[in-house]
Amino acid sequence: MFSIGIKEFNRRIFSNLFIALQLGAVLFIIISIASSIRSRVEFYNPIKDYLEGEGVYAKLGGLSTEENFREQYPQIENILCAYNPAFQVDSAKTDIAYSQKFAESYAPKLKEGKWISEIDLNSDTIYAVVNEKYKLEIGSTFKGYYTYYEPEDTTYTNPIHIYYDVEVVGIIADDTKFFGGDGYYEDDDDFRNLYGTGEGKVLILNNDQLDNLGIGSTISQRKMLIQFEDGMSDEEVSQLESYIRSHGAVISLEEFRDRSYMYVYHQLIQLFPILICIILLVIVSTVSISALNTKMSLHTYGIYYMLGCTWKGCLVINLIASVLVSACSTLMCGLTIQILKAMGKLQKTVINFSTYELKWCLLVVAGYIVISMLLPVLFMHSTTPKEHLTSNE
Amino acid sequence: MRSFIYIFKNIKVTIRKSPWVFGLYLLCNIVAVLVILFSHGVYQNYEVKITQEEKIVDQSYASITFGNVTGTYQDDDGPVSYIADGYSTKGDFAKVLELLDTDTKKGFTGFFVDYFIEDTEQFSEVVMNTEHVGIENRLEYDPQLDKYGLYYTFLENVGTVAGRYFTQEEATTDSGYMVIMYEDGLDNSEKIGEKITVLGREYEIIGVMEVGYTQIYIPFPSIPDDTLIEQVSFLNDKTISTDTYRKIKEAFTEVYGDYVNFPEMETIDEDTQTFYASIMMISIVLSALAGITLSILFRYIVYTRRKTLAVMRLNGCTRFKARIMYLAESLGLSSILYVLSAYGYDKFILPQLTRFFPSITEVYSRFTYLYIYAVFIGVLFVIVNIMISFQIDKQPVNMFKKGG
Numbered sequence: 187m188f189s190i191g192i193k194e195f196n197r198r199i200f201s202n203l204f205i206a207l208q209l210g211a212v213l214f215i216i217i218s219i220a221s222s223i224r225s226r227v228e229f230y231n232p233i234k235d236y237l238e239g240e241g242v243y244a245k246l247g248g249l250s251t252e253e254n255f256r257e258q259y260p261q262i263e264n265i266l267c268a269y270n271p272a273f274q275v276d277s278a279k280t281d282i283a284y285s286q287k288f289a290e291s292y293a294p295k296l297k298e299g300k301w302i303s304e305i306d307l308n309s310d311t312i313y314a315v316v317n318e319k320y321k322l323e324i325g326s327t328f329k330g331y332y333t334y335y336e337p338e339d340t341t342y343t344n345p346i347h348i349y350y351d352v353e354v355v356g357i358i359a360d361d362t363k364f365f366g367g368d369g370y371y372e373d374d375d376d377f378r379n380l381y382g383t384g385e386g387k388v389l390i391l392n393n394d395q396l397d398n399l400g401i402g403s404t405i406s407q408r409k410m411l412i413q414f415e416d417g418m419s420d421e422e423v424s425q426l427e428s429y430i431r432s433h434g435a436v437i438s439l440e441e442f443r444d445r446s447y448m449y450v451y452h453q454l455i456q457l458f459p460i461l462i463c464i465i466l467l468v469i470v471s472t473v474s475i476s477a478l479n480t481k482m483s484l485h486t487y488g489i490y491y492m493l494g495c496t497w498k499g500c501l502v503i504n505l506i507a508s509v510l511v512s513a514c515s516t517l518m519c520g521l522t523i524q525i526l527k528a529m530g531k532l533q534k535t536v537i538n539f540s541t542y543e544l545k546w547c548l549l550v551v552a553g554y555i556v557i558s559m560l561l562p563v564l565f566m567h568s569t570t571p572k573e574h575l576t577s578n579e
Numbered sequence: 580m581r582s583f584i585y586i587f588k589n590i591k592v593t594i595r596k597s598p599w600v601f602g603l604y605l606l607c608n609i610v611a612v613l614v615i616l617f618s619h620g621v622y623q624n625y626e627v628k629i630t631q632e633e634k635i636v637d638q639s640y641a642s643i644t645f646g647n648v649t650g651t652y653q654d655d656d657g658p659v660s661y662i663a664d665g666y667s668t669k670g671d672f673a674k675v676l677e678l679l680d681t682d683t684k685k686g687f688t689g690f691f692v693d694y695f696i697e698d699t700e701q702f703s704e705v706v707m708n709t710e711h712v713g714i715e716n717r718l719e720y721d722p723q724l725d726k727y728g729l730y731y732t733f734l735e736n737v738g739t740v741a742g743r744y745f746t747q748e749e750a751t752t753d754s755g756y757m758v759i760m761y762e763d764g765l766d767n768s769e770k771i772g773e774k775i776t777v778l779g780r781e782y783e784i785i786g787v788m789e790v791g792y793t794q795i796y797i798p799f800p801s802i803p804d805d806t807l808i809e810q811v812s813f814l815n816d817k818t819i820s821t822d823t824y825r826k827i828k829e830a831f832t833e834v835y836g837d838y839v840n841f842p843e844m845e846t847i848d849e850d851t852q853t854f855y856a857s858i859m860m861i862s863i864v865l866s867a868l869a870g871i872t873l874s875i876l877f878r879y880i881v882y883t884r885r886k887t888l889a890v891m892r893l894n895g896c897t898r899f900k901a902r903i904m905y906l907a908e909s910l911g912l913s914s915i916l917y918v919l920s921a922y923g924y925d926k927f928i929l930p931q932l933t934r935f936f937p938s939i940t941e942v943y944s945r946f947t948y949l950y951i952y953a954v955f956i957g958v959l960f961v962i963v964n965i966m967i968s969f970q971i972d973k974q975p976v977n978m979f980k981k982g983g
Contacts, residue, residue: 225850474604
């Protein structure tokens with residue numbers, strides 16, 4: 187059956203390649219639109235839960251640990267921030283850490299390797315994601331140290347360094363934006379300003395792993411979102427806001443949320459007509475092509491039927507041919523993307539291929555296969571093999 | 580005339596034998612026209628938007644000042660800069676340059692630094708009228724040296740009447756050289772090679788600037804750290820992006836805190852620009868997809884007529900005539916559908932689209948519709964021709980054997 191499927195594909199190779207080209211173009215459009223949608227929400231989604239209710243967007247200075255800050259202001263419900271680890275690597279200019287919880291909900295675009303949420307939190311080797319400026323490869327190790335002072339050293343004159351191995355598990359591109367990578371605050375900031383490319387060499391660690399190793403951290407002096415507990419009166423909210431403002435600069439969460447939401451809404455709404463156009467064209471072209479393909483195959487299926495093959499068998503042959511067309515189209519689309527990438531044509535676009543786009547493509551391919559399976563069923567039910575064989579088409 | 584009749588006969592037969600294929604062909608044709616018109620609109624909308632944004636972003640005459648704000652100034656619709664009563668020192672400004680990372684430095688051309696010289700009399704050895712004498716630096720980033728050095732655009736437009744200007748090496752090191760201004764009635768060229776002491780240190784004069792330049796030129800590293808800076812501006816060859824602007828502000832704020840006053844100026848959001856570029860690419864591929872689908876459908880229609888065509892060929896129809904017949908059929912149908920679809924698009928769809936793409940209506944004119952029609956029919960002509968070539972065999976008997 188499999189070999190007949192391949193033969194069937196080869197028999198109309200010109201048509202099939204043309205259909206594959208059409209499906210390849212559909213896949214390219216799907217990848218592009220999926221990338222465009224993702225690019226508009228990829229920074230918004232990880233933080234959207236922290237934009238609910240009352241609170242502030244803040245850039246605060248001179249803070250100690252999160253515990254101390256929470257003790258100082260017990261009405262704080264949640265803090266979304268990056269941490270400054272007390273772990274030093276001489277070459278790093280931007281060294282930040284994320285909690286495991288946040289790392290699980292958010293990952294910057296990795297060039298290669300894995301994200302810090304996937305590491306062994308109990309390991310003695312500290313796992314890090316670095317930027318390209320490090321010029322390191324996955325698996326490379328280097329030394330870093332944790333500095334502490336004995337309790338009796340009240341003048342902090344005798345630092346004690348404890349050295350750890352740091353292993354690179356992931357690499358981000360130099361122009362990749364990550365949470366806490368922007369340090370500049372302005373009154374009209376929105377969610378995009380929580381992200382930046384950092385300065386110089388960037389080292390990103392998992393704060394929970396550092397905690398397990400007894401390495402402390404302070405709240406990063408970069409920007410953060412603070413949510414207040416529910417049920418606070420307006421007066422209490424503004425009082426807490428003003429207390430927090432004494433540490434730096436703040437914008438009310440409501441103002442920040444509205445601005446962020448408006449930006450995302452405005453961006454996505456622009457895609458709406460294009461999305462409708464794509465859906466319309468994809469449906470019309472997929473149905474048309476599948477129907478033609480089926481119509482052109484019915485004569486052959488009639489012969490197979492006369493030779494003892496069941497209709498189910500014919501459907502399997504059709505399925506194999508459809509899968510081969512899909513494979514060709516995927517190959518064409520993949521090749522096109524690689525060529526465009528190599529030519530630098532995609533550099534100034536948001537088009538990218540990752541598992542997110544892959545899911546969309548699989549959905550379209552599955553849709554194509556289902557339609558190309560359904561149409562023969564419809565045609566076969568309404569006609570007899572004799573009709574297919576005697577048809578003049 | 581007979582061929583003309585056969586076109587209608589062919590259409591009639593297709594409608595009778597494969598009504599759904601003909602329906603799909605018409606539907607695809609309408610969708611293709613709408614998609615092509617829409618894609619063109621989207622593409623042009625963003626093209627207009629990008630051009631407009633670049634035009635709107637006027638970054639000229641934007642100055643960074645220091646101290647308390649005493650007023651503002653604005654050149655036409657350009658950035659609003661603050662007039663302030665304070666000064667920076669060259670040493671502090673050098674710290675700002677050190678804080679900027681390589682990507683940020685590459686993101687804009689550089690700085691124009693205007694120094695404040697309180698005691699202008701110290702230049703009396705080389706300048707007759709010392710009242711308006713000043714020192715300025717034009718600093719362009721050199722990625723190879725990773726240093727701020729010569730501003731080449733400036734050098735392309737000026738020269739020296741005597742001696743020479745600095746080399747890149749002299750401009751990026753503490754060379755201790757100076758280029759002085761040209762003044763009527765004072766033959767400054769004789770000063771070349773002389774050494775004078777200004778700003779608390781000794782400089783060697785190596786050139787005299789062209790007429791019209793009323794400044795003294797000293798390389799940035801050769802200026803003492805305590806020299807006062809009145810204001811710093813941006814060199815405008817490259818449009819500064821939002822990200823770069825924020826990084827520059829961050830570096831200044833780190834050194835000066837609230838003491839620095841940044842101009843209010845528009846910047847280019849690169850994220851938005853890449854988004855627009857993606858949508859433009861989608862619109863191109865959408866048009867291509869519409870074309871491919873249409874040609875596949877027409878190929879099928881021609882395929883189903885192989886036997887009929889074979890009979891016609893046996894009765895004297897030439898390949899050329901057959902080709903003309905099919906082309907006339909395909910292009911004629913597409914032309915009628917284009918007119919109807921374009922009318923519907925212009926009257927009913929376009930007004931709705933302005934909500935999403937504000938500049939889209941500016942894109943369409945009668946000429947645009949004619950232009951898109953010409954492109955659409957031209958592309959169709961090429962594709963249909965190729966399709967027909969594959970379908971019309973030299974020997975009618977082959978077409979008959981292959982059937983349909």
